[in-house]
Amino acid sequence: MKYIIKGLKNLVKIKKQLTQKQGILLSRMLGNYFFAFLKISENVPLPLEFQIEPSAVCNLRCQACSFKDSKKTDNSFLSKENFIKLIGEMAFIKTINFTGIGESLLNKNLSGLIKIAKNKKIQTLLITNGQLLNKKTVEDLLKSGLDKISISVESGKVDYYEKIRMGAKFEILKNNIILLEKAIKKNNSNLQVIINAMLLPETLKDISHLVKLIDLASLCKVNLITMQFPHNIHDFGIQNYFGKDKEKLRKTFNILKHYGEEKKIAVNFPSVNYKKGQCYYPWIYPQITSSGELLPAV
Numbered sequence: 001m002k003y004i005i006k007g008l009k010n011l012v013k014i015k016k017q018l019t020q021k022q023g024i025l026l027s028r029m030l031g032n033y034f035f036a037f038l039k040i041s042e043n044v045p046l047p048l049e050f051q052i053e054p055s056a057v058c059n060l061r062c063q064a065c066s067f068k069d070s071k072k073t074d075n076s077f078l079s080k081e082n083f084i085k086l087i088g089e090m091a092f093i094k095t096i097n098f099t100g101i102g103e104s105l106l107n108k109n110l111s112g113l114i115k116i117a118k119n120k121k122i123q124t125l126l127i128t129n130g131q132l133l134n135k136k137t138v139e140d141l142l143k144s145g146l147d148k149i150s151i152s153v154e155s156g157k158v159d160y161y162e163k164i165r166m167g168a169k170f171e172i173l174k175n176n177i178i179l180l181e182k183a184i185k186k187n188n189s190n191l192q193v194i195i196n197a198m199l200l201p202e203t204l205k206d207i208s209h210l211v212k213l214i215d216l217a218s219l220c221k222v223n224l225i226t227m228q229f230p231h232n233i234h235d236f237g238i239q240n241y242f243g244k245d246k247e248k249l250r251k252t253f254n255i256l257k258h259y260g261e262e263k264k265i266a267v268n269f270p271s272v273n274y275k276k277g278q279c280y281y282p283w284i285y286p287q288i289t290s291s292g293e294l295l296p297a298v
């Protein structure tokens with residue numbers, strides 16, 4: 001409970017530093033929190049999966065990221081000591097998703113944190129923008145026992161990717177994924193690589209973004225792509241896909257599914273059903289920031 005109150009106070013504090021749009025987003029998040037809070041009863045089991053943030057700073061400034069101006073502080077990186085303390089208090093935890101409002105690979109202790117989790121038999125997933133993967137980081141990740149790595153890429157079109165992921169280079173991304181897949185093969189590792197695409201208005205309007213994404217996966221020998229909608233669909237102006245344009249969306253998904261099959265790549269799509277005000281994240285997928293606050297969700 002004390003972590004929930006601390007997290008809530010933190011949200012209210014950062015609200016003052018936000019733009020109007022970010023403030024609205026945060027208010028929605030608080031709304032979800034309140035909604036979830038009312039429904040918590042003693043019978044609701046504790047979450048099995050947590051998002052834990054190794055780094056609160058990032059090497060990129062993506063257009064779709066609401067916290068692109070986060071600054072480095074003493075608490076920007078989760079330390080090994082705090083991580084051990086955290087998971088020591090959460091014996092019920094089964095999966096850790098290393099992610100947050102920052103790039104996890106910037107935390108020099110990342111592979112150490114993963115090793116600690118693996119020693120406790122916890123499943124681990126790392127979400128990364130992929131730009132900082134190199135020989136050394138890949139080697140460390142393979143040694144850590146990481147189970148899955150999800151690389152965020154919204155489009156296979158170079159110009160668009162570099163425009164929305166400010167600071168990223170498509171060529172670097174491509175070479176890094178190839179390097180990763182080669183290392184996995186060479187080391188006979190079970191690490192699963194996933195390309196994850198957040199669906200944006202432009203990529204839904206012009207299917208070639210996602211067709212080229214499948215081409216990228218094929219070139220890099222990644223055999224799974226997952227797609228998801230942004231949580232705040234109204235801010236991205238894609239709410240019509242859950243109403244009058246639902247059929248169009250289904251057709252798009254169908255074309256991509258078949259193209260993926262041709263290339264021997266599984267493409268997982270999100271549900272096209274959406275009900276306003278529903279958010280299950282606080283119950284099953286809360287987040288702990290690098291400084292130790294518990295948030296209902298990102």
Ligand code: SF4
Pocket residue numbers: 058059060061062064065066067068100101102103129
């Ligand atoms: S890489 Fe992730 S955390 Fe960094 S700016 Fe982009 S969306 Fe935000």
